Amino acid sequence: MLNELALNPQNVLLITDANVDIEVMKDAVVKSKINCGEINTLFFGPASKEDFPELQLKIETGHPEDVEIPEEAYELIKDTDVLMVHFCPVPAKLIEKAEHLKLIMTNRGGVEHIDVEAATSRNIPVVNCIRNADSVGEFLIGLMIDLTRDITLSNNLLQAGKWKREYYNSSIQKTLGNSKVGLIGMGNIGCVVAKKLLALGVHTMVYDEFVTYESLVKKGLGDLEYTTDLDYLLGTADIVSLHLRYVPATEKWFKLEHFQKMRKDAYFINSARGGILDYDALVKALDMGLIKGAALDVFDKEPLGEDYPLLHRENVLLTSHLAGTTLDSIALSPYILARDIDEIIEKGVTDRIVNFKKITIE
């Protein structure tokens, strides 16, 4: 079925949005192993990137049917063989109209916007794109060092004309190499962060309900400390960092009881999604001195209002959902996706197919 994509001309439908240039999407698909016939293009959502976050949150926390997609898609999909989208939802009612669809691709990691079940019931493979794990991983290491060594804090004071060498955490300061970092969630990003930490000689502890130590060993991560005891990780780590996906089961997953199990001189980081953390509990934990400090790249409400309770605290480092936004991770992500598609077509690589276990690939 997938070999056919390279053999005969395929009608391609590309639906982009303000985050990814349509010419990049087109170039990536034309240069891929897919034998492109007619290529149709559509644009989804607001024209400006600045207006996108609200829609993004709605898509990530809702269902593919919740957001309107370009009306022309319902007509064009009838003759489409290959569909590539960025954030544009692919609801069941679109998949139902597709008579020849052989492949759905998205050049983002999450697939909340695609009705994967509907695609599976039609035996259509869905392929996503692991595009920004490195971008997030590097940012995370930066947050860890900044938070524990007061880089931004010192900069802000110096810029305001104040020379200060003692900070709220000076008495416990140590190098990252002498710290224990606990990662919760060992998917794409957790694994990349672990690899970078191990390379820096950091004692790295990990907890993931659904990942075995053996599978991590196969990924070359045998040197980390794997535990199935979350309380042990929370009570041991100097830095605890969350890397779970935001799904109904992880809604407000990290709570006050978790902060209560952390060391009082430990730091907490969330760069995954706002929905997985109880932010009121974090505010309480900071107010009660249950933890030393926190770094956050994601929030329960984005953008933050002027009265957001985590503002104006010296032990809190905030960034505006920046971890995954390097040029190579979003704007050029269609090329990363195209590389994966080529591997699927050429080498029969299947671990990039989201619903592989449920469909038949010839």
Ligand SMILES: NC(=O)c1ccc[n+]([C@@H]2O[C@H](COP(=O)([O-])OP(=O)(O)OC[C@H]3O[C@@H](n4cnc5c(N)ncnc54)[C@H](O)[C@@H]3O)[C@@H](O)[C@H]2O)c1
């Ligand atoms: N800040 C940013 O700019 C940015 C960029 C990209 C991704 N992210 C976020 O980073 C997070 C991780 O992304 P990913 O691609 O690694 O996701 P992933 O789906 O590959 O990994 C998530 C991991 O969490 C584990 N998990 C699920 N429930 C769990 C539980 N109850 N306890 C322990 N582990 C559990 C899963 O087994 C899986 O291994 C996501 O929330 C994603 O949205 C943030």
